[in-house]
Amino acid sequence: MTTSAPEHLGSGGDAGTLAAVSLTGVTKDFGAVHAVRGIDLTIRPGEVVAFLGPNGAGKTTTIDMILGLSAPTTGEVRVLGLEPREAIARGLVSAVMQTGGLLKDLTVRETVEYTASLFADTRPVEEVLANAGITGIADRLVQKCSGGEQQRLRFAMALLSDPALLLLDEPTTGMDVEGRRAFWSSIRTDAERGRTVLFATHYLEEADQYADRIVLVSHGRIVADGTGSEIKALASGRTVRATLAAADTEALAALAGVDGVEVRGDSVLVHTKDSDAVARYLLNETDARDLEITAKGLEEAFINLTGDHAEGGDQ
Numbered sequence: 478m479t480t481s482a483p484e485h486l487g488s489g490g491d492a493g494t495l496a497a498v499s500l501t502g503v504t505k506d507f508g509a510v511h512a513v514r515g516i517d518l519t520i521r522p523g524e525v526v527a528f529l530g531p532n533g534a535g536k537t538t539t540i541d542m543i544l545g546l547s548a549p550t551t552g553e554v555r556v557l558g559l560e561p562r563e564a565i566a567r568g569l570v571s572a573v574m575q576t577g578g579l580l581k582d583l584t585v586r587e588t589v590e591y592t593a594s595l596f597a598d599t600r601p602v603e604e605v606l607a608n609a610g611i612t613g614i615a616d617r618l619v620q621k622c623s624g625g626e627q628q629r630l631r632f633a634m635a636l637l638s639d640p641a642l643l644l645l646d647e648p649t650t651g652m653d654v655e656g657r658r659a660f661w662s663s664i665r666t667d668a669e670r671g672r673t674v675l676f677a678t679h680y681l682e683e684a685d686q687y688a689d690r691i692v693l694v695s696h697g698r699i700v701a702d703g704t705g706s707e708i709k710a711l712a713s714g715r716t717v718r719a720t721l722a723a724a725d726t727e728a729l730a731a732l733a734g735v736d737g738v739e740v741r742g743d744s745v746l747v748h749t750k751d752s753d754a755v756a757r758y759l760l761n762e763t764d765a766r767d768l769e770i771t772a773k774g775l776e777e778a779f780i781n782l783t784g785d786h787a788e789g790g791d792q
């Protein structure tokens with residue numbers, strides 16, 4: 478077992494082979510609530526990974542365990558081969574969480590300077606202000622900053638220790654389009670230098686645009702794990718809808734490429750990879766009429782995979 482951490486991020490040697498994050502059989506219960514139900518996940522150094530899922534999927538609970546803020550009920554969490562608290566103590570990990578951590582009566586620059594004073598060794602304050610895109614508001618009081626500006630301030634604070642692993646919980650909440658773009662451009666630049674980034678988001682578009690890899694979570698489990706295009710390929714099927722009383726659902730389900738059949742009143746909906754075959758069958762072998770064929774989008778794949786019909790697509 479590895480007991481020592483690489484001294485700095487992703488610069489070859491051990492850092493190239495040691496997982497940045499590894500979760501093995503991790504569960505977390507809060508009394509009767511099973512927030513995380515068994516997650517196995519390995520993140521390689523330099524990867525930008527989106528942890529995508531609806532409200533209550535277990536994203537924040539998992540991030541808290543990676544940060545050593547809470548312990549798993551069962552299973553093991555390692556960060557760069559270390560116990561999470563050890564990795565934090567060595568300054569290898571930073572986080573930008575959704576709320577808290579800011580003193581309203583300080584200015585933006587004072588906040589970063591104060592945080593820097595808590596570390597033995599940090600990147601220059603002006604540099605992190607610039608990287609987070611907040612040099613222009615450095616003299617503004619925190620209480621006068623918008624939600625998005627406060628998020629960027631938290632980001633600047635997280636950059637001070639030049640961490641090997643950066644954890645972000647819904648990092649762009651409250652940022653406008655331009656703010657988001659600048660934020661992600663800065664994240665990508667650092668990832669190219671070897672920093673590992675894991676961010677939680679509800680936003681499909683954000684995950685697809687900015688992550689190398691999307692880990693889709695629902696009800697405390699990973700339901701899909703792949704690149705944006707692999708996740709999108711899960712949505713490559715179509716839905717054939719037709720008016721048909723007493724549809725033979727078993728016969729439809731047995732057609733090649735069919736993933737699911739639903740009956741809604743007088744209508745039948747067939748989810749399939751081969752809509753031509755379904756259409757041919759319906760028109761030739763049944764009394765189906767009013768056929769409609771629609772392509773599934775990423776959002777529909779997300780809803781299908783997570784099974785959260787009410788809250789899956791909130792962007």
Ligand SMILES: Nc1ncnc2c1ncn2[C@@H]1O[C@H](COP(=O)(O)OP(=O)(O)OP(=O)(O)O)[C@@H](O)[C@H]1O
Pocket residue numbers: 507510511512530531532533534535536537538539679
């Ligand atoms: N301290 C706690 N005590 C009891 N239940 C909790 C606690 N923390 C989280 N939960 C529950 O665990 C589940 C997972 O919550 P978690 O915050 O990890 O989800 P999430 O994916 O981060 O959601 P969101 O996108 O809304 O932030 C939810 O059902 C939540 O209510």
